Amino acid sequence: MIRLVLLDIEGTTLPISFVRDVMFPYAAKALPALMQDHTNPTVAAARADIVMEYPGQDPLKVCQDWMKADVKAAPLKTLQGLTWRQGFEDGTLQADLYPDVPPALKAWSKGGLRLAVYSSGSIPSQKLLYGYTAQGDLTPLFEDFFDLSTGGKKDAESYEKITAAVGLPADDILFLSDIGAELDAARTAGMSVCQLVREQDGTVPHSGVAQAPDLTSVSSQFGLPVA
Ligand SMILES: CSCCC(=O)C(=O)COP(=O)(O)O
Ligand SMILES: [Mg+2]
Numbered sequence: 001m002i003r004l005v006l007l008d009i010e011g012t013t014l015p016i017s018f019v020r021d022v023m024f025p026y027a028a029k030a031l032p033a034l035m036q037d038h039t040n041p042t043v044a045a046a047r048a049d050i051v052m053e054y055p056g057q058d059p060l061k062v063c064q065d066w067m068k069a070d071v072k073a074a075p076l077k078t079l080q081g082l083t084w085r086q087g088f089e090d091g092t093l094q095a096d097l098y099p100d101v102p103p104a105l106k107a108w109s110k111g112g113l114r115l116a117v118y119s120s121g122s123i124p125s126q127k128l129l130y131g132y133t134a135q136g137d138l139t140p141l142f143e144d145f146f147d148l149s150t151g152g153k154k155d156a157e158s159y160e161k162i163t164a165a166v167g168l169p170a171d172d173i174l175f176l177s178d179i180g181a182e183l184d185a186a187r188t189a190g191m192s193v194c195q196l197v198r199e200q201d202g203t204v205p206h207s208g209v210a211q212a213p214d215l216t217s218v219s220s221q222f223g224l225p226v227a
Helices: 016-034 041-053 059-069 074-089 101-110 123-131 156-166 180-188 215-222
Strands: 004-007 114-118 144-146 173-177 192-196 210-212
Touching: 016 059, 016 074, 041 059, 041 074, 059 074, 074 123, 101 114, 101 215, 114 156, 123 144, 144 156, 156 173, 156 180, 173 180, 173 215, 180 192, 192 215, 210 215
Parallel strands: 004 114, 004 173, 114 144, 173 192, 192 210
Antiparallel strands: none
């Protein structure tokens, strides 16, 4: 029986176009100034991690290259999250979730399901994103947030750690993602899985896993509460 739904963000609850065309350009513009901030310990730690991995290279250039290639690197995700805070707090950014997402999350939570996030985006940026949506602050719906500090999303070990953290049998956890390799890793760890195949994102269907075009379909396939 499913007791907790673990959700990816980009391509699952939020269109890829919002990340690529709105959030990433915002971060790209703000990053050069942020990386000049030598008083911020979080920036200093991220810069040090980059320098350790790429000695002799300009950390800003490394970040810019990572962004162009959409590399899910933890120091980049931390720095992007710092830039987005300003944008969400001053109203420049507002998360444009898929329309099926807020009603499904509310129905699941109201019906007693536990909810958690696992995204490459840093935990502070996950909270900003769900804190500033057109439907208001959705963060109270989630009991936990996991990011790359738990491990890579394509590693089964990360899902084992999440399973231990939430204290449930793995198959009581339903992981939702658009990415086949993430679903495979979660399934290897024993979780129940379903791929969100979002037409708008051109998701590549992954063989051998349950598939749903939206969260309404997830509810009906897995017998989850509906509004
Ligand atoms: C708060 S998530 C912002 C989007 C992002 O930077 C990202 O890497 C999302 O990756 P996901 O693991 O949710 O597909
Ligand atoms: Mg995704």
